[in-house]
Amino acid sequence: MRYIGIDIGSTASKTVILDGEQQICFTLPTGWSGKETAEAIREKLAESGGGESRVVATGYGRVSVDYADKIVTEITCHGRGGYHLFNKDCTIIDVGGQDTKVITVAEGSVKDFLMNDKCAAGTGKFLEVMATRLGMTLSEMFALAEKGTPLAISSMCTVFAESEVISHIGAGEKREDIAAGVVDSVAARVANLCVRHGIRGGAVLTGGLCESGYFIGCLSGKLGMRVESHPLGRYAGALGAALIAKNSK
């Protein structure tokens, strides 16, 4: 029996297959149609071997996975997956493409959570918009930010923050300083959300941003504590879904 967790995020779709001792992970970009993405994942799953399986879908596009046996929210899945990766009660911070979540895990399950308001500030979407404005990819922006000194980007709104970035560009500021300012402002907003929610048992970062050491450093600085990450952090939601598939009857 294979246990499959599929996390259809607003930007990237992550899949984790638990097959005996083996654990297979892969990511596909989420296209404009969640259904097509779900189909593409189904094809990849078929290539990786057939047999009996149980599928749990999660994430923003979870309802698009019409072959899922069960649908669970990304909050519960990140909690479950994060607990498995870090093997302790903790506070999970997930900066997603569409929203940012702070999840308290105690005794192995989600006890409480906070999501950002319906606004792109402090989410991966904000970083994407700004990277595009600076004419580079996300990873290029992170790499460049490391060399810069953060410029102030104080607007709470993505649209206004973008015009702040444009004024910085217009004023001839260095690209690395602007990039550092962008990352710094997201870290500040995420940290704000964490402080509002309260951190118990140490902070861990999951989701795509946990692959950026620079971002983790920024966030740790703002929170005044070390934020942990894990190489499989991006798969926390999908892993949680796969584990739920494994444990459900």
Next chain:
Amino acid sequence: MLKLPENFETYMDARKAGFIRMQEAKEKGARVVGIFCSFVPYELILAAGACAVPLCATSDEPIAAAEADLPRNLCPLIKASYGFAKTDTCPYFYFSDFIVGETTCDGKKKMFELMNEIKETYVMQLPAGRTGPAFDAWKTEIIAFRKKLEDFYHITITDEDIRRAIKRKNHERQVTLKFLELGKLNPAPISGYELSTRMDALGFNLDIDERCKAVEQRTAEVLADWEANYKGKTSDRPRILVTGCPYGGVRDKIIKTVEELGADVVAFDSCSGTREKVEPVDETMPVMDALAKKYLNINCSVMSPNTSRIQYIGEMIEDYAVDGVIEIILQACHTYNVESHYVKKYVSGQGLPYLMIETDYSQADKGQISTRLSAFLETIG
């Protein structure tokens, strides 16, 4: 239990039916006073031979028009109240002889100044305290409102009229409380969606005796159905207490969604829930003192401090065997938003999950709210 009765009248149906009856009543010379809030001493309006109608305040539709005069960053209920008046789309506003407001929150009291330019809006000065000078001030306001009604309608309201009105209104409180307390049963005998819709739609019936009969009839029907078909079959659906701001404008987005996701909303600590109904007017005290005391004791967050609300939530959690608490905060409602700090602290301290949702009347956050509600229910398990 999400099953709705076949003859279920939605809020909009009731609003429409009430409108036609209102027109007929007005043609026969009925006295009509428009109200927004449960702080208005209803008994005085009743004693004046008038009926009090709750005015429209729960739709997204007139908000754009309201935002021409009011700031965007204001509570949707206040914007909708004003928007309906401004666009002349609330038939009850249209038929009201005058409007009664009160200085509850800052947004409302300032909005009433603007509303007064559209139709006479009489504002009662509600203090934020409950005893000493606050009590005396509110009693003076109640006496002034009695005088206002006497002058407006050229009538005399006797203490005896008020005493009779107190009895009638207390009876209505008692029967509606019994209806709302159906939620104490397990399995929940009626959906929270139906309960809350009926509570809000009731106000469109101008006749207090008819309202009582309708509520008593539905209570008896539901109870009989429960006794015959559900008694003893305990349900494991999570039992939810809804607290916070008036939920009329977000009923579908929150209450209906929670129930569709597999929980039962069994208890309402809110304006059209049990909040105003649990304490009747004392029938033994002098009438003006009795009214002043009753209305000041309403557990609205505009009161400071408002510890009695937290205490009441504690009682409800026990009486309704609540598994989780959802607090509804309408955007820019500072008093409930700040007070949610204490609600969360108390509810979490009881070991129960708590979720606060800040929202407005738009549909923009429908998906996000649904995710939050699902995740919340997943934590209850």
